[in-house]
Amino acid sequence: MPFRTALAGGVGVVLCLLGTWNSGVAAAGSASVPIETVVDYIYAVLASDRTFYTVHVVERMQQRGVIESSERWRSDPTLPLPAQFVQESSSLAALTGVKVHYRLISLNPINKLSGPATEFEKKGLEAIMAEPDRPYKGFVTEGGERRFQALYADRAVSPVCVTCHNAHPQSPKRDYTLNGVLGAVSISIPVP
Ligand code: HEC
Numbered sequence: 779m780p781f782r783t784a785l786a787g788g789v790g791v792v793l794c795l796l797g798t799w800n801s802g803v804a805a806a807g808s809a810s811v812p813i814e815t816v817v818d819y820i821y822a823v824l825a826s827d828r829t830f831y832t833v834h835v836v837e838r839m840q841q842r843g844v845i846e847s848s849e850r851w852r853s854d855p856t857l858p859l860p861a862q863f864v865q866e867s868s869s870l871a872a873l874t875g876v877k878v879h880y881r882l883i884s885l886n887p888i889n890k891l892s893g894p895a896t897e898f899e900k901k902g903l904e905a906i907m908a909e910p911d912r913p914y915k916g917f918v919t920e921g922g923e924r925r926f927q928a929l930y931a932d933r934a935v936s937p938v939c940v941t942c943h944n945a946h947p948q949s950p951k952r953d954y955t956l957n958g959v960l961g962a963v964s965i966s967i968p969v970p
Pocket residue numbers: 832836847848849859860861862882883884886887888889890892932933934935936938939940942943946960961962
């Protein structure tokens with residue numbers, strides 16, 4: 779009898795604990811995340827992927843003289859540029875239907891199409907150049923749709939960023955330095 783009572787009591791405690799754990803999971807699942815934090819999450823993943831690609835693929839291959847990166851990567855035996863890595867990834871993301879848009883922009887772009895496209899982007903890029911550690915965020919309207927947009931400083935995380943941008947014939951600026959800011963990563967998501 780004492781053994782049975784102890785067993786029943788033990789099972790009761792375990793069930794009780796499981797109940798608490800379950801309700802904890804349910805509560806966490808229903809918590810809403812602020813939209814500013816959602817874009818921070820997206821930025822963290824995409825910036826880390828591109829940094830890894832630049833440092834451990836582009837820089838590594840270039841330093842060993844194996845293969846360079848260039849705009850003509852589809853036709854020439856070269857790797858895609860880090861900027862094209864972002865463009866291609868963004869086009870693939872668009873195919874998933876989640877309507878997250880991201881691209882690289884700059885006040886001194888190599889590609890004229892990558893200059894600021896709106897007043898928000900112009901002000902944001904100016905703010906980021908002045909204070910790179912503070913992302914520029916706000917609500918915008920794009921194609922009649924209300925969206926939340928955030929700009930994050932895009933730094934020269936590898937010497938290849940600096941040498942290529944300083945040497946490129948279409949680059950309007952040629953005095954970039956390692957870890958300096960080349961522009962911004964722009965992310966925008968629809969507001970529910
Ligand atoms: C081998 C050359 C090369 C390397 C390496 C390179 N870029 Fe670029 N980058 C370019 C070119 C060319 C473009 C324009 C591509 C296009 O849109 O056609 C560009 C575009 C950009 C843009 C968009 C604005 C613009 O200038 O058109 C940003 C921002 C940028 N790069 C940042 C970086 C950063 C940060 C790194 C390193 C992590 C980097 N780039 C590495 C050549 C390079």
